[in-house]
Amino acid sequence: MLERVFLLLCFLPVLAAETCKPNTPNGHKVRLSIKTALGAEAYDWNENERFLFQSTMAYAMRNLKGENFTVSNIVVCDETPRVSFWFVVTSPNDPSKVVSKGEVEEAVRKSRNRINQAFMLSDSTLEFIGILPTLAAPVEPPTPTWLIVFGVVMGMVLAGIVILLALSFVQKKRKKNKKADVEEEEDDEGTQVQTAENGATRVDYYNNSFADDERFTHM
């Protein structure tokens, strides 16, 4: 009995090792860019970090299926200095059976945020090759921001126009009243005010140009 258990225990990692290899059909490749994300505070990738990964994946599988996944159900292999590796998930009930790719993907998608946070990484620095992250929905404010600024500027410009027009209207009225007073005084004198200007203001061109010709006669 004890021998059988011993044989099974020795056999298990071999079985698992056979199911996990690069490009295996139900496996996923994971790539971590720790130094890019954390710079000086980057941690080294070692056995403990791998253990953390296995436990978070087990958590994710439990979240999805409710079965008692453990750390030994997450098999990791082909680790590289890049910090990338392949992993497969075996079923807790039958360690020789591998959980399908679709289910693993679903589990990852569901708990993606928690997995990222466990490693202090983000969607772009902790990549599951083949599983596209769901990007955050764009935040749309009820009124587009530009419309608010537009309203402010438009209001100021319109106010400026109204003020200017009102000012010029008031000025014209004042001038009219002044003129009325001045004309009353000058009525007796009957003087004709002639405007002496240089050049024409509002004219009929064709007739005036003949007149102008005389101005420019050669000496």
Next chain:
Amino acid sequence: MGKDARDSWGSPAEFMLACVSYAVGLGNVWRFPYLCQMHGGGGFLIPYLLMLLLEGVPLFYMELAIGQKMRLGSIGAWTAISPYLSGVGLASVVTSLYLCLYYNIINAWSFWYLFNSFQSVLPWAVCPVNSNRTGPLEECERATPTQYFFYRETLDISPSIEENGGIHTGQALCLVLAWILTFLFIVRGVKSTGKVVYFTATFPYLVLFIYLVRGFTLHGAINGVKYMFTPKMEELANPVTWINAATQIFFSLGLGFGSLIAFASYNQYHNNFQRQAIAVSFINSGTSIFAAIVTFAIYGFKATVNYENCLGRTRVLLLNTFNLAEDSVSLDNILEVMDQLNTTYPQQFAELSGRLENCSLESELDTAVEGAGLAFIVYSEAITNMPLSQFWSVLYFFMLLLLGMGSMLGNITAIITPLRDFKITSGISDEVFNGGVCLFCLLLGLGFTTPSGNYWFTMFNDYGATFSLLFIVLIEVITVSYIYGIKRFEKDIEDMLGHRPNWYWKIMWVVVSPLLLIGLFVFYIITYIQGGTPTYQAWDKDVGKSVQTEYPVFGQVFIGLLLVSSVSCIPLAALYAFCRKRKHGVVQKESVSTVAA
């Protein structure tokens, strides 16, 4: 009575600032740096400054002299010089009208970008997410976020000029605002314009200076300035360099539109416009050079950032393919690592070469852009990479707005002043008339806010003013030198300034400038004929690039109309004057004979 006396500037300084504000416009920022880059960097300054002396300053002086002497807008002034030439003024007004219609669209775009800068993340910095939220929108991925924002969210551009749609509300609102602001600036004629130009003429220099300091402190800016300003003297042998220098001076000073005549017509009779003409022309060219330095610094920064991003992408590709540790490859040793990998894993490396980009700082610096593309795409991209980008964005688009508005003041005055000179419009008050003109231009300009509007805008920009202006100014200078007579013109100037213009001015007016203009004119005609069917750049959203497309028949007909409508004013008006004179002459003869009999 004070009512009939002509309006005038508050002071000669206002007149000069108005001319500076008008001449210094968007072309100084987005056309001159491009020409500088294309035609041998620092070496381009030689033909540029030469053309300024041969053509720019003399013609500018001439237009100011005409305006100040005649004290009328372009139509009245040219009719006073010779009744057969009223068409010159009319052609100027028509060309100015075309310009007014499409120029304020650029201000609308500046407003749009300005308003959109008040967000925590600039909308043209990142691509919006697609409907499944799996990645960015396809059109945005194929192009760049800044191009996407300009072509899709700002213009909502259609694939060709033939397809159209409804008006873009955001654009239309910004255009309405631009016209209302223009109205505010001109509502009381030169009284209001004169106050506004204190700001529109000076503030852009402040912004350019701030940008100069910012630009030079940016990473990689020196690369740009060094590269662009290194003179390539062999470009001087290329005739196109000289022609482009001449046309740039010509259009940059805004000759031929009638704006200068209009502005000068509000001057006091004895104003010293000679000094002002020289000053404004040199300020305009100086500003172009100043803006070019700033632009090249920004270019250098942008090119360096793009180059480093390219290297970064290559590094990630190498790390992922060969599973190397992250700190084994950095931007400094990436090229050596690539060589190493090539020798150790030749087969894998060969498979990779399809996806490897060729990163080159030179090719990034070589991409030369001009026009709206430079201002709204390239510059905004550079701004997104600066720290505190919202502030720089607001500052930059505010400057563009001031430059554009300053030029608009001149454009709209060029229409209003000649029309106000007619007796029939004297009954309408200033405010109502100005408002009417603005409303008219606004309604027609709304057509440019439709999906194909940008293609019509390009058409107007390329054909609406260029050819007709050359013709107008050519007729102007020939008229003044030969028909009116250089001696009469000299005496008029002596009358106004107290001294005659010296030999330099006279030689330029009589010989050099006309010859230059004829040369430019002939060159343009040859280019038009040789160029074949006119084409435009249509935005292809599937590829994420602009493709050269031929104009359809109705487009070509419209181009022809644009060219003919302004140029034909001159012969038609001359014909009209001739017929009128004959009628008058006949009537006079008849009256004489009855008296004699």
